Each structure stands twice: as structure tokens, then as C-alpha cells.
Amino acid sequence: MKKVPRGDTDVVVDNIHKILLVCWKDNAVVSVVSNISPVYPLESLSRWSAKDKKKISVSRPYLIGDYNRHMGGTDRMDQNINCYRISIRMKKWWCPIFSWVIDATIQNCWLLHRVDESNLSLLSFKRYIARTYLQKAEPLEGIGRPRQSSRVIPDVRYDNIGHLVESLGKQAWNCALSSCKSRPSQGCMKCGVPLCVKCFANYHRRAL
Numbered sequence: 001m002k003k004v005p006r007g008d009t010d011v012v013v014d015n016i017h018k019i020l021l022v023c024w025k026d027n028a029v030v031s032v033v034s035n036i037s038p039v040y041p042l043e044s045l046s047r048w049s050a051k052d053k054k055k056i057s058v059s060r061p062y063l064i065g066d067y068n069r070h071m072g073g074t075d076r077m078d079q080n081i082n083c084y085r086i087s088i089r090m091k092k093w094w095c096p097i098f099s100w101v102i103d104a105t106i107q108n109c110w111l112l113h114r115v116d117e118s119n120l121s122l123l124s125f126k127r128y129i130a131r132t133y134l135q136k137a138e139p140l141e142g143i144g145r146p147r148q149s150s151r152v153i154p155d156v157r158y159d160n161i162g163h164l165v166e167s168l169g170k171q172a173w174n175c176a177l178s179s180c181k182s183r184p185s186q187g188c189m190k191c192g193v194p195l196c197v198k199c200f201a202n203y204h205r206r207a208l
């Protein structure tokens, strides 16, 4: 690659793992590996040529431009994660990796949430997630077995995603819809509550 003219590109594709290795000659050789960005369309850049003493047009593979456009993202992620990092002391060597994965996931979710939902701060977003889990874990009050619907948080119950009917095998508990008195033998897989077929839609519809 050192001998080829500026703008030349060499590509190797690993079709099994869907990985692209690209070497591109600019001032020096630039090597990039990608599993998402393509080589084409080539972009045209204007570069000063010391040899010709004038500006020349150099073509650049799309994924190298893509890298330049987004390389700040990793720094931003590190910065965001460092603001409110999970700090639990654990002895296992893999614990920091595990907690980092959670931090990184929350950071990514927060960015997606901000795209069109709100301008919630990262701290409030994390707090919201923590509260949601605490609510789910709250001990049930009173004697006997109350309706399990109290355990299902609204964000899950009304999200319209992945609520499927599953057979319970026994008719032990009351239907989760408070107005219903029957003991169904099936329920919602996601909410984990018993529900009659006729109550299923109603239960997942937010009352206006």
C-alpha cells in the first residue's frame, strides 16, 4: 500500500463473519475494520498535493468518512458513564466488566430516549430505572394473596410489546383485571399475571 497513489483502496471481506477490512492510502495508510459500514459510495475529498503544488481530488471509502463523523461518540460515552458509574465493590474480577455493560446499556438507552421522548437528564433516567425495579420488588401488603396486577408496573403493562398468552396449567388465582371474578387457566407471559381471554385486551389498555 505504501507504493500506491493517494486515494487507492484495498478491501478484504470475511463473508462468514460479515467483516470488512479496508486499507486506504491518504498521506499514510489508514486501516479500518467494520461490520456495519460499507466501502461505497466513495466520497471525494480535496487535498493539497505537495508534488503537484495544487489541490487534487482524492476518493475516500465511505466507512472511513463514517469513522471520522462518529469517532467522538466513544469519548462521549466514556464521559457519560463516568458521571454516574455503578460503584459496588465486588471481589470477582469480572464484576467491573459486568457493571460497565449495565452502565453502557443505560447510556445507550438514554440517548435513544432523548431522540424524541424528552430531555430527561442521565441522572433522572437512571433514577427512573432504579425506582421501576424497586417498585417491582416491593413486598405485597395485607394478608392472603392479593391480585398480582399490583406488581406489574405501568411502563410494562401498557407498552404494547410482547404481551402473549401462556397456559398456566392450573386455575389458582383470580384474573388480574380487577372487575373480573373468574379464575383463568391462562395469563400474560410478560406481565406474569393470570388473565381470561376476554379480559386480556382490556387489561393492557390504559383507562382514559
Ligand SMILES: [Zn+2]
Binding pocket: 157, 163, 164, 188, 189, 190, 191, 192, 204
Ligand atoms: Zn401483559
Ligand SMILES: [Zn+2]
Binding pocket: 175, 176, 177, 180, 181, 182, 184, 195, 196, 198, 199
Ligand atoms: Zn378476567
